[in-house]
Amino acid sequence: MTAGDRPTSASWCLVSESLPEVAEAVAWATTPDTGALVTFTGTVRDYAPGYAAVTAITYEAFEAAAVDRLEAIAAAAREAWPQVNRIALWHRTGEVALGEASVQVVVSTPHRVDAFVIARFCIDVIKSTLPVWKYEHTGEESGWSMTGTEATSVEEAVQAWLDTHQERS
């Protein structure tokens, strides 16, 4: 992806088989009023409940709904923390090898505390709302993730998160 493909809006949400390098999001998110930038990367790990020696995960997504939900999560973050500068929320689909990134959150703000809190908020709400499924590949017993949670609406997940994280600014 070239710089010309970066969005002109304050949120950059992608659900795709191939994602840009995280450096692209970092460069895009570093606006002149940015003093803090947090990146969270979720990577494929070699074990999961019920599975040992995981070599890759295939991510299946309801892509159109997943992109809509990422946009809604970014909008909810902006409503709760109007001081946020930019938010990139990316999720990969298809087969992702051990050690590779499956999910990427990049948040820029004027001050560091907000950047950490908002990035945490975004990944937590992604986990409970995004219509994405993991198929764990191992040398022996491959299968669907056993740790799935019932998908809640973005509104419900945002409210639940805010209710349990009173330290928000």
Place this chain on the structure above:
Amino acid sequence: MPTLLMFAIAREASGLSHDTFEATTVGELLDLARSRYGQRFAQVLESSRVWVNGEEMSSPDLVLHPDDEVAVIPPVAGG
């Protein structure tokens, strides 16, 4: 005709990622899907959420329009 989208374990249980049904309500569509795909699909449906056009089904009595998309959403595991 309304479309049913099926993902992950629901897709495996039916053998299809999408299908169409002559149904007037969501409940009716799901009943037809259960009889079309059988017991394993019915079991997966028990533990899944049902969305209509990207949002949680408000009621099984919801009336469907020809372009509506009903989706079977098994427990999610993103990240």
